[in-house]
Amino acid sequence: MASTFHGIETSKRALSTQMALMQTMGHNVANANTDGYSRQRVNISASRPIEALGFTKSNAAGQLGTGVQYDSITRVRDKFLDDQFRNESKDFGSWSVQSDTLNKLEGIINEPSDTGIRTVLDNFWKAWSDLSQNPENVTGRKVVRESAMALADAFNYTDKKLSDLSADLTSNIDAKANQINSLTTAIARLNDVIYRQEGLGDDANDWRDQRDLLTDQLSQIVNIQVTDTPQGYTINMGSTNLVTFDTATETTADALTNGVGSGDISSGEVFGIVTSRDRHVAEYRKQLDSLANTIANGEVQITIPKGSVLPPGTVLNGTPYNGALTSDITVTVQGLNGLQKLGYTLNSPLQTGVDFFTSKDGSPITASNFQLNKIIADDPGRIATSMRSETTAAGEAVVKGNNVLALLTSQLKDTSFKFVSTGSATVVSNGTVDDFFRAVVGQLGVQASEASRNMNNQKSLVDHIASQKMSVSGVSIDEEMSNMIMYQHAYSAAARAMTTFDQVLDKVINNMGIVGR
Amino acid sequence: MSIRVTQGMMTNQLMRNVTKNYNNMNKYQENLSTGRKINKPSDDPVGITYALRYRSELTMNEQYQKNMDSAKSFVEHTDTIMGQINDVLQRASELTVKGVTGTNPQSALDAISAEMGGIFDTLLVLGNDQMNGKFIFNGQKTDQMPYSTGGESTDTQKVNFQSAAGVIIPINITGNEVFGENTDQDNMFTIIKSLQTAFKNGDQSTAVSLMDKLQSRMDKFLDMRSEVGARSNRIDLMDSRLKDLSLNLTDLSSKTEDADMAETIIKLQSQESIYQASLSSGAKIIQPSLLDYLR
Numbered sequence: 017m018a019s020t021f022h023g024i025e026t027s028k029r030a031l032s033t034q035m036a037l038m039q040t041m042g043h044n045v046a047n048a049n050t051d052g053y054s055r056q057r058v059n060i061s062a063s064r065p066i067e068a069l070g071f072t073k074s075n076a077a078g079q080l081g082t083g084v085q086y087d088s089i090t091r092v093r094d095k096f097l098d099d100q101f102r103n104e105s106k107d108f109g110s111w112s113v114q115s116d117t118l119n120k121l122e123g124i125i126n127e128p129s130d131t132g133i134r135t136v137l138d139n140f141w142k143a144w145s146d147l148s149q150n151p152e153n154v155t156g157r158k159v160v161r162e163s164a165m166a167l168a169d170a171f172n173y174t175d176k177k178l179s180d181l182s183a184d185l186t187s188n189i190d191a192k193a194n195q196i197n198s199l200t201t202a203i204a205r206l207n208d209v210i211y212r213q214e215g216l217g218d219d220a221n222d223w224r225d226q227r228d229l230l231t232d233q234l235s236q237i238v239n240i241q242v243t244d245t246p247q248g249y250t251i252n253m254g255s256t257n258l259v260t261f262d263t264a265t266e267t268t269a270d271a272l273t274n275g276v277g278s279g280d281i282s283s284g285e286v287f288g289i290v291t292s293r294d295r296h297v298a299e300y301r302k303q304l305d306s307l308a309n310t311i312a313n314g315e316v317q318i319t320i321p322k323g324s325v326l327p328p329g330t331v332l333n334g335t336p337y338n339g340a341l342t343s344d345i346t347v348t349v350q351g352l353n354g355l356q357k358l359g360y361t362l363n364s365p366l367q368t369g370v371d372f373f374t375s376k377d378g379s380p381i382t383a384s385n386f387q388l389n390k391i392i393a394d395d396p397g398r399i400a401t402s403m404r405s406e407t408t409a410a411g412e413a414v415v416k417g418n419n420v421l422a423l424l425t426s427q428l429k430d431t432s433f434k435f436v437s438t439g440s441a442t443v444v445s446n447g448t449v450d451d452f453f454r455a456v457v458g459q460l461g462v463q464a465s466e467a468s469r470n471m472n473n474q475k476s477l478v479d480h481i482a483s484q485k486m487s488v489s490g491v492s493i494d495e496e497m498s499n500m501i502m503y504q505h506a507y508s509a510a511a512r513a514m515t516t517f518d519q520v521l522d523k524v525i526n527n528m529g530i531v532g533r
Numbered sequence: 534m535s536i537r538v539t540q541g542m543m544t545n546q547l548m549r550n551v552t553k554n555y556n557n558m559n560k561y562q563e564n565l566s567t568g569r570k571i572n573k574p575s576d577d578p579v580g581i582t583y584a585l586r587y588r589s590e591l592t593m594n595e596q597y598q599k600n601m602d603s604a605k606s607f608v609e610h611t612d613t614i615m616g617q618i619n620d621v622l623q624r625a626s627e628l629t630v631k632g633v634t635g636t637n638p639q640s641a642l643d644a645i646s647a648e649m650g651g652i653f654d655t656l657l658v659l660g661n662d663q664m665n666g667k668f669i670f671n672g673q674k675t676d677q678m679p680y681s682t683g684g685e686s687t688d689t690q691k692v693n694f695q696s697a698a699g700v701i702i703p704i705n706i707t708g709n710e711v712f713g714e715n716t717d718q719d720n721m722f723t724i725i726k727s728l729q730t731a732f733k734n735g736d737q738s739t740a741v742s743l744m745d746k747l748q749s750r751m752d753k754f755l756d757m758r759s760e761v762g763a764r765s766n767r768i769d770l771m772d773s774r775l776k777d778l779s780l781n782l783t784d785l786s787s788k789t790e791d792a793d794m795a796e797t798i799i800k801l802q803s804q805e806s807i808y809q810a811s812l813s814s815g816a817k818i819i820q821p822s823l824l825d826y827l828r
Contacts (some may be wrong), residue, residue, distance in 0.1 A: 029544070461581050487538065
């Protein structure tokens with residue numbers, strides 16, 4: 017037997033359930049634009065029907081419904097998509113940083129342009145060719161000096177830019193370490209909050225959304241594996257643990273760099289940064305060092321024409337030379353520096369050439385310490401252009417009009433050098449200076465376009481999955497509005513039902529048993 | 534794509550498309566404003582290696598043309614001087630013929646002898662000719678005067694200019710080639726000097742024997758002069774080849790690097806309309822929701 021007020025109770029349940037539905041609708045609409053928010057659904061069911069208590073079953077037919085109740089409010093979300101998103105997101109992070117760095121490298125190498133290293137190099141060879149027309153004069157020498165200084169500047173400047181870029185990347189690793197720490201700390205805290213909330217039997221929807229959002233963000237920075245345990249997310253980066261329950265393990269820039277080395281970090285922005293710095297930037301610096309060093313000291317084969325008089329004591333390919341050459345000889349010399357030492361300067365008494373390029377600090381020549389020899393910078397007369405001397409009354413003197421060395425030098429532009437390897441890979445081991453530089457630029461182009469292509473591909477994958485996620489979890493205003501109308505009507509109807517019971521009771525309480533009154 | 538479409542998806546999709554279209558537009562805009570389709574290595578990694586090669590070759594080509602200009606002016610100058618030497622030698626030959634005819638009184642021979650002395654001095658001046666402060670007939674010893682008495686030998690080495698990658702051409706001829714070595718029987722200075730002496734002494738028979746030597750020197754001299762002419766031709770040929778190459782390289786470089794204006798403008802315009810379409814369709818899609826129709 018149902019209670020007198022059973023109807024009112026049923027209506028009341030209806031009102032509060034519809035109200036919950038409407039409130040959740042309001043919450044959904046309010047968060048339509050919230051990052052990481054997943055729409056929430058109120059799970060409702062018919063409440064337990066009445067079965068009269070008694071030692072025996074009552075005789076009343078059927079079960080009397082008691083209305084509606086809501087059991088839980090849950091979020092609509094696909095965990096599989098979360099995993100996929102994080103998986104693609106890490107590769108996007110890695111490629112976007114690499115693409116960004118390679119773009120910057122392109123800016124530094126600055127080709128094609130009229131101001132890059134190639135132009136400066138061309139000017140250098142041109143100056144030598146010019147000098148070969150008038151080796152007796154000082155003007156052409158000054159042009160060679162200036163162009164050599166410009167070349168040195170270009171090398172120094174480019175290397176400075178590269179080392180700045182490298183330093184930027186290093187400080188970025190620091191920034192990323194901080195970002196990771198703040199994310200993991202927040203995730204650990206949310207783990208705790210969610211654990212406590214859900215211990216009470218509720219669904220901590222909004223907390224979960226936040227935790228997932230933070231995890232998504234983390235997934236772009238480093239590669240992570242997320243394990244959902246009853247205590248919350250356990251997050252690992254390779255074999256390194258970042259979060260367990262309410263504890264986050266702090267990481268540092270060093271740890272991250274080591275992580276890349278050990279293979280723990282194989283993707284994500286951090287991987288991109290370290291790869292950019294230690295592979296791309298470092299490699300281009302090495303290439304540049306190799307180029308600078310080779311111009312100065314790289315092995316190159318030249319042919320010295322007959323009639324040339326090599327400086328006393330010259331030994332080439334193990335053969336000592338003395339007096340004028342009776343035939344052309346082909347020998348290997350050590351770059352521009354080696355070549356200079358085979359000839360004579362403009363000065364008298366007879367003076368042999370000096371190293372053309374030296375390093376600023378005495379260590380092996382690199383792009384950063386590359387400079388024109390101070391001696392030549394101070395006195396362009398010390399540039400050796402002649403390969404011939406004669407005996408005069410005053411002693412041995414240079415034949416100033418001999419331009420053999422200047423010609424040989426300007427021809428180095430088209431001569432194959434053996435490139436000095438300064439580490440990992442040299443793009444070209446044998447080739448002209450131009451070939452080498454072109455190969456460097458070409459390689460940069462290939463890498464940059466590959467990185468940008470990969471980034472774009474990865475971006476569309478991430479976007480696609482994000483879209484799928486939104487399709488599942490996103491708030492549709494239209495949908496919410498339709499529901500709102502539905503809930504509103506249900507609410508009104510429940511209120512109307514309650515009014516009905518009210519009137520019925522009114523009849524019973526106020527209008528019954530008053531016959532004849 | 535799933536069935537459920539939400540506002541967020543729409544907005545994201547729209548943003549993505551608008552950005553993509555805007556990027557494309559920016560690219561064509563850049564091509565148009567720089568006039569180049571390769572603006573950075575990644576635009577065309579293969580193309581850029583060619584572009585850089587063409588640029589370098591063009592620059593060096595300019596230099597080679599400059600070298601050839603200098604070479605040409607040097608050779609032409611040499612030719613002018615040799616023209617003058619030729620005139621002087623002709624005169625010496627005429628005088629000798631006149632002097633050995635046998636009917637000349639000693640006074641006439643004295644006059645011839647005096648003129649021979651003048652010719653000798655002129656030859657000395659011509660042999661010491663300088664261009665831009667450099668002695669043209671003294672091989673590589675361009676800073677030393679080759680002849681002071683006429684009895685010297687000159688430096689014999691050539692001065693070479695570079696005319697192309699790995700190609701050098703000599704631009705000078707030496708005094709020895711023009712005037713003969715000092716030990717030569719037909720050394721120009723020696724003959725003229727000897728003729729002067731012979732006529733002064735009225736020594737007809739010596740003068741006759743010298744006439745043959747003069748002829749042999751003149752033949753060698755003319756050989757040399759035609760060699761200078763041939764060298765001048767070679768330089769001209771080289772020069773026009775360099776100019777052709779320059780044209781060729783400019784053409785290649787432009788094909789590799791330059792944007793096709795017509796194509797780029799059309800592409801830019803079509804990209805512009807795509808961009809505008811994406812914007813306006815976006816405006817239409819984003820605005821309405823069920824809200825607009827609920828009262």
